[in-house]
Structures are given as C-alpha cells and as structure tokens.
Amino acid sequence: xxxxxxxxxxxxxxxxxxxxxxxxxxxxxxxxxxxxxxxxxxxxxxxxxxxxxxxxxxxxxxxxxxxxxxxxxxxxxxxxxxxxxxxxxxxxxxxxxxxxxxxxxxxxxxxxxxxxxxxxxxxxxxxxxxxxxxxxxxxxxxxxxxxxxxxxxxxxxxxxxxxxxxxxxxxxxxxxxxxxxxxxxxxxxxxxxxxxxxxxxxxxxxxxxxxxxxxxxxxxxxxxxxxxxxxxxxxxxxxxxxxxxxxxxxxxxx
Amino acid sequence: xxxxxxxxxxxxxxxxxxxxxxxxxxxxxxxxxxxxxxxxxxxxxxxxxxxxxxxxxxxxxxxxxxxxxxxxxxxxxxxxxxxxxxxxxxxxxxxxxxxxxxxxxxxxxxxxxxxxxxxxxxxxxxxxxxxxxxxxxxxxxxxxxxxxxxxxxxxxxxxxxxxxxxxxxxxxxxxxxxxxxxxxxxxxxxxxxxxxxxxxxxx
Numbered sequence: 001x002x003x004x005x006x007x008x009x010x011x012x013x014x015x016x017x018x019x020x021x022x023x024x025x026x027x028x029x030x031x032x033x034x035x036x037x038x039x040x041x042x043x044x045x046x047x048x049x050x051x052x053x054x055x056x057x058x059x060x061x062x063x064x065x066x067x068x069x070x071x072x073x074x075x076x077x078x079x080x081x082x083x084x085x086x087x088x089x090x091x092x093x094x095x096x097x098x099x100x101x102x103x104x105x106x107x108x109x110x111x112x113x114x115x116x117x118x119x120x121x122x123x124x125x126x127x128x129x130x131x132x133x134x135x136x137x138x139x140x141x142x143x144x145x146x147x148x149x150x151x152x153x154x155x156x157x158x159x160x161x162x163x164x165x166x167x168x169x170x171x172x173x174x175x176x177x178x179x180x181x182x183x184x185x186x187x188x189x190x191x192x193x194x195x196x197x198x199x200x201x202x203x204x205x206x207x208x209x210x211x212x213x214x215x216x217x218x219x220x221x222x223x224x225x226x227x228x229x230x231x232x233x234x235x236x237x238x239x240x241x242x243x244x245x246x247x248x249x250x251x252x253x254x
Numbered sequence: 255x256x257x258x259x260x261x262x263x264x265x266x267x268x269x270x271x272x273x274x275x276x277x278x279x280x281x282x283x284x285x286x287x288x289x290x291x292x293x294x295x296x297x298x299x300x301x302x303x304x305x306x307x308x309x310x311x312x313x314x315x316x317x318x319x320x321x322x323x324x325x326x327x328x329x330x331x332x333x334x335x336x337x338x339x340x341x342x343x344x345x346x347x348x349x350x351x352x353x354x355x356x357x358x359x360x361x362x363x364x365x366x367x368x369x370x371x372x373x374x375x376x377x378x379x380x381x382x383x384x385x386x387x388x389x390x391x392x393x394x395x396x397x398x399x400x401x402x403x404x405x406x407x408x409x410x411x412x413x414x415x416x417x418x419x420x421x422x423x424x425x426x427x428x429x430x431x432x433x434x435x436x437x438x439x440x441x442x443x444x445x446x447x448x449x450x451x452x453x454x455x456x457x
Contacts, residue, residue, distance in 0.1 A: 048326070054328065194271075196270070196277075196348065196383060197275075197277055197348035199275065201267075202266045202267065202279065203276045203278065204277070205280075231431065234348055234431040237295075237329070241278060241329055241346065241403060242278050244329060245281075250280070250281065
C-alpha cells in the first residue's frame with residue numbers, strides 16, 4: 001500500500017472513530033462525505049453550538065426535517081442522503097437577526113424553499129439576509145421585498161437594508177405572497193430600546209418572532225444591538241417554551 | 255405592604271416605565287395569593303472541583319474557568335444535580351421591578367423536602383431588570399433531575415415607603431438574561447482587606 005492511500009485510510013478511520021458518539025444519522029452523513037470535508041463537519045458538530053443560534057435555527061427550520069447545524073466560519077452546507085448539514089458564521093451567532101439568515105441560505109441552496117422562507121420571515125427576510133451577510137442567489141426575492149416594503153422599512157430605521165435591497169435592481173421576478181408588515185414590530189422595538197425583554201400583555205411571551213427580528217434589526221449594529229440581542233434571545237426562548245406549553249393542551253388563562 | 259393578586263395584575267397593565275414585568279408568564283395561575291411563581295430557566299453555571307487551587311475571592315475572575323462551566327440545555331432537556339453539588343441557575347422569566355416595589359424570593363418547600371435548596375439574593379431591589387440568578391444545591395443523598403420550566407420559587411412583592419436610588423435611575427440599565435457568577439472580586443472593600451492581609455506562601 002502506498003503512503004498516500006495508507007494516510008487517507010488512517011484519516012478516515014480517525015474521523016469515523018471520533019464520530020462514534022454522535023447520532024446514527026450524523027454518522028451516516030459523515031460517512032458519505034469525502035474525508036477532509038467530513039473532518040471539518042465533525043469538528044464543527046463536536047462543539048455544542050451557541051444557544052442563541054440553536055434557538056433561531058430551530059425556529060427558522062422548524063418545518064423541515066433531517067437537518068443539523070453547527071458553528072463554522074461562514075455559511076456552508078452539505079447534502080447527504082440522511083441529513084442536510086448547515087454551518088453558520090460563529091462570530092455572528094449571538095445575533096438572532098444574522099442567524100435567521102440560515103433560512104434564506106437554505107432556500108438559496110435548494111432553490112425551492114423561497115415560499116416557506118417568505119411566509120416564515122415575511123418583511124424580516126431582507127434584514128436577516130443583510131445582517132447575515134448573504135447576497136448571491138437572493139435576486140428572486142429581494143427586488144420584490146423592496147417593492148413591497150422599501151418605504152415601510154426606511155421609516156422603521158432600516159435605511160441601510162433598503163439601500164442594499166435597492167442595489168439588486170427591480171427585476172421582473174415572481175411576486176411573492178408576503179405577510180403584512182407586523183404591527184407588533186414597533187412595540188417590540190420600544191421594549192428593546194427601553195431595556196426589557198419584548199413581551200405581550202401581562203407578561204405573555206411574544207407571539208410573532210419575525211416581528212421581533214424586525215424590531216431588533218431596527219436597532220442597527222454596535223453595542224446597543226448586542227445588549228438588545230440578548231433580550232431578543234430571551235424573548236425567543238420564551239416564545240419556544242410558551243408554544244410547547246400551549247401545544248400540550250395548556251391554556252394561557254389556566 | 256404585600257401586594258395582592260389584583261394589584262399585581264393592575265401593575266402588569268401599566269405603561270412600560272412603571273410596569274411590573276414577569277415574562278414569559280406561561281400561566282395566569284403563576285400569579286396567585288399575593289405571589290408570583292417563577293420557573294427554572296435553561297442556562298446553568300456548574301461549579302466543579304478546581305485543579306489549580308482554592309477560590310480566592312479577591313482574584314477569582316482570573317481563573318474562573320478552572321472551577322465553573324456554563325451549560326445550556328435545549329427546551330425539554332434535563333440535567334442532574336448530584337448530592338453536595340452546587341449549580342447556579344436563572345429564572346426563565348425576565349423581571350422588571352417598578353421603582354416603588356421590592357420583591358423577596360422564596361424557594362418552594364416542595365423542592366426543599368427533596369433536598370434541593372434554592373437560595374438567591376433573597377431581596378430584589380426596586381427598579382431591577384433582569385433574570386434572577388438562583389443558587390441550587392442538593393443537600394440530599396440522592397441525585398435530582400432539574401427540568402427547565404418547573405416552578406422553582408415564588409416572588410412576594412412589597413411597596414417601599416419612600417423612593418430611593420434604584421437600578422432604574424442608572425439610565426438604560428438592563429440586567430442579565432442568564433445566571434451570573436459571583437461578583438465578589440469587584441467589591442471595593444478588597445483594597446482594604448489586601449492591606450490587612452499578612453503575606454502568604456502562595457502570593
């Protein structure tokens with residue numbers, strides 16, 4: 001056996017040994033990938049991931065099955081027969097707005113997920129793509145977003161996003177079925193700016209995560225955004241728990 | 255004066271600046287009989303055995319990773335609290351206490367009877383915003399599962415007779431959303447304590 005082949009076999013054995021503690025679907029996915037790529041995914045998947053990132057990724061990709069995400073340096077994906085692996089930029093993982101770009105990123109890869117991305121993120125789609133740093137492949141939706149929400153977004157303090165969306169031009173693309181601009185976004189933003197976790201009446205959790213993302217995006221970048229992102233993250237956690245609570249048959253007024 | 259249920263709800267309906275906030279409130283039953291139940295959150299700081307030496311409260315921020323580890327559970331997961339183990343948890347809820355109220359935190363006796371002691375700073379200052387850090391210790395002989403979302407303590411609210419400096423007066427202060435480790439090293443008294451201390455072998 002020549003050295004290169006022997007080295008490749010040792011490398012592969014090492015990857016498969018290290019993946020032993022992982023779920024069977026993950027191990028199967030890694031086994032399908034070329035060794036070097038599998039090793040990179042393995043290293044990423046071994047880290048527990050950022051709580052904020054996991055929460056938002058869970059909300060974004062909820063309707064989908066068979067995916068796993070991990071912190072990396074940039075957006076990346078790998079499709080195998082058992083799983084779709086998604087990597088997000090770890091340095092941005094504290095920011096729910098940037099993290100929500102995982103949904104348009106996934107739609108770009110599949111080319112078929114735009115309807116669900118539009119329905120789930122609504123007017124927050126362009127802000128999350130902007131702050132998540134993705135651009136290529138967004139042409140099918142961002143022009144239509146600008147047409148629908150450009151003015152409203154500018155009034156909501158999202159001038160940078162509007163300018164960025166305008167730079168895509170206004171191609172004659174599909175008209176998407178956008179949900180309306182959420183009324184709650186302004187209220188959530190006031191609460192974030194005041195320094196409390198966004199909420200509904202009498203301490204109820206937020207009921208619209210895309211409105212929360214819009215509210216947070218309106219705060220811009222910088223130190224205030226970091227503080228507000230923590231509050232927004234707590235609001236998303238509250239929403240997740242409240243949804244599960246209700247799904248178990250509990251009523252809010254119980 | 256302890257606030258009753260009706261006034262607690264009325265305070266929760268006030269404008270944002272004066273609002274009593276406990277969120278997420280999963281059930282109206284959490285507000286009952288003059289108290290508000292709070293639940294265990296998903297984030298913990300697990301205290302572990304140090305490999306480098308004892309905790310020195312004067313300098314502990316320098317070597318904190320040696321004896322503590324942050325653990326975040328997914329919703330629906332649980333963690334084990336072993337006998338004699340101490341973990342710091344936080345309330346699932348984020349609080350805003352109005353400037354004219356203070357709150358006392360009382361651990362639920364049902365947990366105490368299993369050996370789980372819930373301690374905290376006991377008094378929550380007027381104007382405080384944030385989640386509450388809870389010190390959880392298992393004094394029993396049997397491990398106990400901790401489930402995020404379980405009701406772990408009660409808040410009893412009192413009015414304060416005259417307004418004094420509060421957290422709210424510190425401008426845009428917003429407190430922690432998860433558990434916080436002790437800030438004892440930031441205590442200004444250490445300067446004086448250092449002056450009193452005799453030289454020791456490890457310094």
